[in-house]
Amino acid sequence: MAYFDVPEIDYTRYSNRQLAAVPLAVLAVALLVLVGSFLVLGSPVPMGMDFAGGTELTVQTSTPQDDIAAAFDADADVRSTGTDNQYVVQFSDSDLESLRTQAESGLEQDGSTDIVQSASSMGATFGQQNQQTALFGLVVAFVGMSAIAFILFRTFVPSIAIVISAFSDLMIPLAFMRLTGIPLSLGTVAGLLMLIGYSVDSDILLNNHILRRGGDFYDSTHRAMRTGITMTVTSMAAMLVMGVAAFVLGIDLLASIGIILFVGLATDLMNTYMLNLSLLRWYKFEGVRS
Amino acid sequence: MNPIDGVKQNWRVLLLVVFLAFSVVALFVPGGIVADSSVANDSVESGPTNLEFGLDLEGGTRVRAPVTGMTAADIDAGVVSDNGQVDGDRIEEIESTLYTDLELDQADARVTVDDDDGSVSAEVFTDNVTKAEFAGALQSANVDVSEADIRDGVTEQTRTEIISTLRTKINEAGLSGGSVTEQTMQDTNYIVVEVPNMDAAELRKLLSERGVVEVVAYFPDENGNQTNETVLTQDMMASVDPPRQPQGPQGQSRGYVVPVQVKEGEPAEQFQRDMEQYGFLDEGYTPQGACNLPEENGSISFDHEGEQYCLLTIADEEVVDAHSMGGLADSMIAGTWVNDPRFQMGAPSQQEAQSLSVNLRAGSLRAPLDLSPESAQIDSITPTHADQFKQYSLLIGLLSVVTVSGVVYARYTDTRIALPMILTALSEVVILLGFAAMIRMPLNLSHVAGFIAVVGTGVDDLVIIADEVLDEGDVSSARVFQSRFRKAFWVIGAAAATTIIALSPLAVLSLGDLKGFAIITILGVLIGVLITRPAYGDILRRLLTDR
Numbered sequence: 001m002a003y004f005d006v007p008e009i010d011y012t013r014y015s016n017r018q019l020a021a022v023p024l025a026v027l028a029v030a031l032l033v034l035v036g037s038f039l040v041l042g043s044p045v046p047m048g049m050d051f052a053g054g055t056e057l058t059v060q061t062s063t064p065q066d067d068i069a070a071a072f073d074a075d076a077d078v079r080s081t082g083t084d085n086q087y088v089v090q091f092s093d094s095d096l097e098s099l100r101t102q103a104e105s106g107l108e109q110d111g112s113t114d115i116v117q118s119a120s121s122m123g124a125t126f127g128q129q130n131q132q133t134a135l136f137g138l139v140v141a142f143v144g145m146s147a148i149a150f151i152l153f154r155t156f157v158p159s160i161a162i163v164i165s166a167f168s169d170l171m172i173p174l175a176f177m178r179l180t181g182i183p184l185s186l187g188t189v190a191g192l193l194m195l196i197g198y199s200v201d202s203d204i205l206l207n208n209h210i211l212r213r214g215g216d217f218y219d220s221t222h223r224a225m226r227t228g229i230t231m232t233v234t235s236m237a238a239m240l241v242m243g244v245a246a247f248v249l250g251i252d253l254l255a256s257i258g259i260i261l262f263v264g265l266a267t268d269l270m271n272t273y274m275l276n277l278s279l280l281r282w283y284k285f286e287g288v289r290s
Numbered sequence: 291m292n293p294i295d296g297v298k299q300n301w302r303v304l305l306l307v308v309f310l311a312f313s314v315v316a317l318f319v320p321g322g323i324v325a326d327s328s329v330a331n332d333s334v335e336s337g338p339t340n341l342e343f344g345l346d347l348e349g350g351t352r353v354r355a356p357v358t359g360m361t362a363a364d365i366d367a368g369v370v371s372d373n374g375q376v377d378g379d380r381i382e383e384i385e386s387t388l389y390t391d392l393e394l395d396q397a398d399a400r401v402t403v404d405d406d407d408g409s410v411s412a413e414v415f416t417d418n419v420t421k422a423e424f425a426g427a428l429q430s431a432n433v434d435v436s437e438a439d440i441r442d443g444v445t446e447q448t449r450t451e452i453i454s455t456l457r458t459k460i461n462e463a464g465l466s467g468g469s470v471t472e473q474t475m476q477d478t479n480y481i482v483v484e485v486p487n488m489d490a491a492e493l494r495k496l497l498s499e500r501g502v503v504e505v506v507a508y509f510p511d512e513n514g515n516q517t518n519e520t521v522l523t524q525d526m527m528a529s530v531d532p533p534r535q536p537q538g539p540q541g542q543s544r545g546y547v548v549p550v551q552v553k554e555g556e557p558a559e560q561f562q563r564d565m566e567q568y569g570f571l572d573e574g575y576t577p578q579g580a581c582n583l584p585e586e587n588g589s590i591s592f593d594h595e596g597e598q599y600c601l602l603t604i605a606d607e608e609v610v611d612a613h614s615m616g617g618l619a620d621s622m623i624a625g626t627w628v629n630d631p632r633f634q635m636g637a638p639s640q641q642e643a644q645s646l647s648v649n650l651r652a653g654s655l656r657a658p659l660d661l662s663p664e665s666a667q668i669d670s671i672t673p674t675h676a677d678q679f680k681q682y683s684l685l686i687g688l689l690s691v692v693t694v695s696g697v698v699y700a701r702y703t704d705t706r707i708a709l710p711m712i713l714t715a716l717s718e719v720v721i722l723l724g725f726a727a728m729i730r731m732p733l734n735l736s737h738v739a740g741f742i743a744v745v746g747t748g749v750d751d752l753v754i755i756a757d758e759v760l761d762e763g764d765v766s767s768a769r770v771f772q773s774r775f776r777k778a779f780w781v782i783g784a785a786a787a788t789t790i791i792a793l794s795p796l797a798v799l800s801l802g803d804l805k806g807f808a809i810i811t812i813l814g815v816l817i818g819v820l821i822t823r824p825a826y827g828d829i830l831r832r833l834l835t836d837r
Contacts, residue, residue, distance in 0.1 A: 050802060053664075058675060083678065094663040096490065118671035119490060123664045126354070129475045130801060137795035144791035152784050186802040190736070193796060194743055194811070197789030201750060204784045212780075227757040231750040234697045238746050241693040242686055249682045253735045253803070254742075 006226045011218060011277070019278035023271050027168045030175035037178050045174055048183030051131045053124030055091045055099050058117040058250070061107040071106025072099060081250025085110045086117065088250060096121035134189045141196050142166070152204065158211055161279040162203040165271035169199040172267040173260050182260075187253040191260030198235060198261065199268040202228040203276050210280050217284055225273060236265045300832075306825035309817075310717055313724020316340060341723065344732035346803075347680045349673030350486035351493045355659040355666040356478055357452060359415040359444040360424060367433045369403060369410045376403050384412065387431035392419050397502050397654065402447055411445050415657035443479055444657050451656040452481060458652035459496060460485060473800045481659060490670040497659050500606050501649035505635065508581075508600040508612070509568045516598060521564045522633065526557040530650040533643030536634070545611065546643035547634040548650065558631035562622050570599050570615055571623055581614035603635050605646060611636035683738040690742050691716065694749050706833050707756050714826040715748040721817050722810060736803040740810030747789060747811075748818050751782045752826055759830055768831065775827045786819045 011019070034044040049056055061068070062085055069076040074093040081088055091099060096119055104115050122130075149162040170192055177184065209224035210217065243258025297304065317339050345352050369380050381401045388399040392414065399414045412433070414424055421440045428435050453470050460468040460483070468485040485493055505522035531549040552558045565571055581600035584591045590602075590609050603611040613636040621627040635650075637643035660666060671679075694715070699708045719741055726733060758778035759771060789811070796808035 058671075082682075096663065096668050097494070100490070113674060114672050116672075117675035118669075120667070120669035121663065122667045123662070125665050126667050129478065133475060133799050133801050137799050137801060140795040141792040144794070145788050148784070148788050148791055186804050187739075189801070190739065190796065190804050190807050193792050193808075194789075197785075197792035198747070198750075200788045200792075201747075201781075201785040204788070205754065205781050208781050208784070213777075223757075223761065227754055230701050230757070231753050234694055234701075234749055234753065235746045237693045237697045238690045238742065238749075242690050242742055245686045245689050246682075249686070251679060251682055251686070251735060254683075254686060254739050257739050257743075 006229045008222055009225075009273075011221065011281070016278040016282045019274045019281075023165075023168060023275040026267075026270070027171060030168075030172045033175040033178055034171065045177045046181060046183040047127075047131070048185035048188075049090065049120075049122055049127070050186045051127045051134070051184055052092065053094050053122050053127040055094050055096050055119070055121040057089045057091075057099060057103055057119050058086065059089060059103055059107060059115055060086050060110050060113045060117050061115055062110040063106075063108045068107065072102050074099065082248045083250065086250065088252075094121045094123050130186070134184075134186075138170075138189070138192060138196075141193050142170070145196050145200055149200070149204075153207060153211065155211075155283075157279060157283040158207045161276045161283075162200060162207065164279075165203055165268070165276045166196060166200055168271050168275065169195055169264050169268045173264040176263050177260070182256065185252065185256055187256035188260050191257040191264070194257070194261055195264040195268075199264060199271075202232055202268060202272045205231075206272055206276060207280065210284065217281065221277065228272065229269065232265050232269055236262055239265065300828060302821075302824040302828045306714075306717065306821055309721050309724075309821055313721045313727075316724040316728040317720075339723075340727040342727070342730050342732045343676075343680065344734040344737075344806075345484060345486070345669060345671060345676075346734040346736075347676050347683070348486050348732075349671050349676035350484065351488050351490045351668070351670035352482065352484040353490075353493055353497060353659075353661070353666060353668050354473065354480050354482045355497070355661050356480055357415075357444045357449060357657050358417055358660045359413055359448070359657045360419075360421060360440050360442050361445055362412045362424065362428060362433075362435050362440050363445065364409040365412055365428070365433050365435055365439070367401070367410050367412070367428075367431075369401070370408050374408060384428070384431045384433065388412070388414065388427050391427035391430060392423060394419070397500070402445060404445075404447070413444050413448060413657070415444065415448075417660075443477075448656050449479055449481065452659075455501070455652050455655050456481070456483060456497070459501070459648055462648040462651055463496065475800050487673070489672075490668055493670075494661060494668070498661055499645075499649065500655050500658055501652065502607070502654040503603070503605050503635075503646060503649050505633075506602040506604050507564065507568050507570065508598060508602050509570065510597045510599075514597070516592070518602070519564065519568060521561055521568075521601075522552065524650060524653060526553055526561065527551065527650065528553045530647055533637065533640065533647050535640070546637045546640055548637060548643055548647045550633050550635060550650065552631035552633055554628070554631060558628045561631070561633075562628055565615075565619075565622060568599075571619055581612055583612045601636075603637060603646065605649065610642055610646065611638050679735060683735065687738065687742060691745060694745060698749060698753070701753075702756070707760070707830070710826060710829045710833070711749065711752045711756065714752060714822050714829070715745050718744055718748045718814055718818050718822045721821070722814050725813065725817075726810075731806075731809075734803055734806055736805075736807035737810050740807040740814065743807075743811050744814030744818070747785075747815060748822065751785065751818060751823050754778050754781055754785075755823065755827055756830065759827070759834070771831045771834070775831075778827075779823075782819060782823060786815045789815050 038044045063071070065078055065080055065087060068078045068087060068089060072091070074091045077090040079088045093099065100116055100119055107115050109115055145166060146163045150159045153159045173192065173195065177188065182188065205228045206224045209220040213220055239258045239261040243255050243262055246254035246258060367380065367384060369377050371377065384401050385399060388394060389396060392399065394414065394416065398416045401410065401412045403410050412428060421437050424440055425435050425437045449472055453472060456470045460470065468483070471482045473480045473482050483493065483497060503524060504520050507519045507521045508516060511517045527550045529551045533546050533548045535546050552561060581598055583594055583598060583600060590612050599614060600612045601615065602609050618627070618633070635646060637646050695712045698711055702708045722741065722744060755775065755778045759774050761774065793808040793811050796804045797812060
């Protein structure tokens with residue numbers, strides 16, 4: 001027998017209203033967080049360097065971590081990486097040349113390696129354009145995905161169920177980013193776009209089993225769940241390992257893609273098997289057939 | 291079973307094997323299958339594979355910056371007549387109004403006519419002029435424009451010139467593997483320069499040099515005051531030789547020179563006429579000692595006494611070197627020079643001479659790049675750090691594969707199902723890597739993320755196939771298998787379509803490094819749906835139906 005088995009949930013014990021209430025409540029909280037921080041702080045999620053402009057230096061130095069910030073005129077945010085004596089230092093200022101000079105004069109050289117291992121800076125205007133481009137990309141991807149859902153199922157309720165749970169799959173990780181302070185970067189945008197593609201898979205699987213196959217509703221549901229949960233858990237495991245390993249090793253891009261996908265896929269489990277399922281059950285048993 | 295039936299029944303697996311074989315050749319056989327050797331740079335040291343690595347994994351610097359300047363496009367300036375005739379005098383008239391009204395150098399303003407549609411554009415290449423001033427200057431040249439007609443940025447023609455100049459500059463500087471491209475983001479055009487093995491300061495210097503080189507005559511005018519006149523510009527030169535160090539009479543060095551060939555005919559004659567007019571060829575002065583400017587702190591000082599006849603080498607408005615006519619005067623006086631118009635441009639050091647030679651050959655940058663911290667993006671990474679990223683990416687990739695394998699095995703506990711599943715997912719990555727090596731796509735961290743995503747989606751789809759096929763007990767016949775496999779494939783196709791749709795904006799938009807991630811993921815999904823996943827179905831059928 002398998003080491004892990006997908007549990008069979010007795011859905012008959014819960015009404016559609018009860019089932020949908022949990023994910024909808026979580027979605028409402030997420031939206032509240034996003035709208036609230038937009039009103040109070042000016043942006044729904046914290047903007048990273050890619051979108052707000054700024055500079056990031058990776059330095060190799062024997063200067064203790066606590067003393068690194070003092071080497072710079074500008075406010076510095078210092079984080080250690082997986083390598084000894086290697087730190088990532090971030091600034092909101094984008095004057096790379098002067099920051100590089102300050103690093104080279106203010107920090108102790110560690111052996112014979114260069115002090116500044118990598119440097120990147122993004123102008124504020126550039127960041128602004130990235131922001132708009134990223135938003136445009138997300139909207140196009142979401143609309144495209146919705147169109148595919150409608151083309152595949154050609155009925156309103158099952159299609160809109162996919163769209164709503166995909167929407168929630170995006171909003172909840174965004175709120176998670178705000179609450180944990182993960183800034184929006186190009187990596188997280190890629191994660192969110194992947195999420196649109198990934199999260200819809202389990203919804204399509206569920207809809208397909210319930211609508212396009214014969215047989216008992218709960219039987220179909222259980223079979224779809226067995227496959228779908230295996231899929232999602234496999235991906236979650238891969239993303240968690242990638243996210244944590246990349247975070248420890250100091251590769252931001254991979255870390256943010258991994259973490260965002262992990263959170264998003266966990267959200268997707270809830271949305272698919274509570275929200276989408278309740279909508280489908282209502283459609284199947286009570287909905288007006290067209 | 292006869293061979294033809296065997297091929298027929300297993301063609302999906304065979305196709306997978308063929309693709310794998312191609313990929314392995316493309317990856318590991320030196321030389322491999324290379325799409326276009328002209329894009330290759332031969333000097334890059336080869337690793338164990340044919341993969342090319344980008345900035346993140348190889349080290350180097352990338353600068354993305356807009357071009358400084360503004361344009362009044364498609365102006366009605368009376369330059370092009372109805373029959374398509376271009377009025378060159380009128381263009382010069384407008385240009386000279388711009389130079390004087392806006393106090394600009396000749397290099398910082400121009401009027402061009404588009405070759406394709408005959409539209410006329412006026413451009414200035416500086417930040418020191420406002421849109422209102424530019425519009426005003428055009429109006430005083432009788433061009434009907436308002437401030438609203440003027441946009442930031444330069445014409446496509448100017449950008450094309452900049453790109454080709456920068457390409458030549460980078461190649462002339464002896465840097466292989468560099469690339470210069472154009473990128474458009476929300477109506478702003480950026481020039482993207484990527485050079486491996488160069489740090490940010492060096493690349494910045496190379497990009498910020500406008501590279502305007504000219505020779506200026508420095509001489510006393512009729513009142514005895516020393517004056518400057520430009521006598522030789524880049525467009526008067528036919529060819530440029532590499533710098534060399536001439537030997538003096540006793541064999542000692544006299545700095546460096548860049549030998550150039552002046553264009554025969556009018557340019558050469560013009561140069562000689564100028565030298566004559568300014569008194570450089572007058573009798574009674576000694577050619578060798580005519581220029582004797584004092585040097586101060588390594589730069590040339592113009593604080594001198596007596597009359598001086600000098601030829602100054604000027605690069606980006608800075609005096610690089612000053613020297614006298616030397617043997618040039620003799621051949622000019624003898625009248626032989628115009629038939630073989632050679633000229634030696636002086637430079638104090640080899641480095642300066644090299645930079646002069648590069649700038650002369652590449653031509654000057656039509657417009658400067660805006661490298662200010664607000665608008666430019668600069669990334670640089672040392673080769674050691676990049677190497678670290680390479681190892682870490684490999685480690686993260688392996689960890690992800692091990693995790694996925696572990697979960698899949700824990701779920702099925704049947705090696706007959708789990709092992710082919712993992713191998714199939716991995717073969718997707720091998721095929722993708724082979725493809726990347728074949729088209730010489732430089733791999734960055736974003737591609738690594740794409741590869742891991744491909745393993746993830748790949749395994750997901752294989753789970754769907756396996757579950758569907760194993761549903762409701764054993765698979766007894768090939769027919770049952772086929773029908774179940776087809777059902778599974780509907781879901782896989784639908785899922786693939788959504789992933790492709792979701793990532794296609796990234797593949798088209800220029801959003802940093804994410805293009806690579808999107809392209810790899812989309813390709814991976816396509817390879818998966820068309821090749822590897824059907825093959826997995828066949829493998830499973832053979833294992834389960836004993837056929």
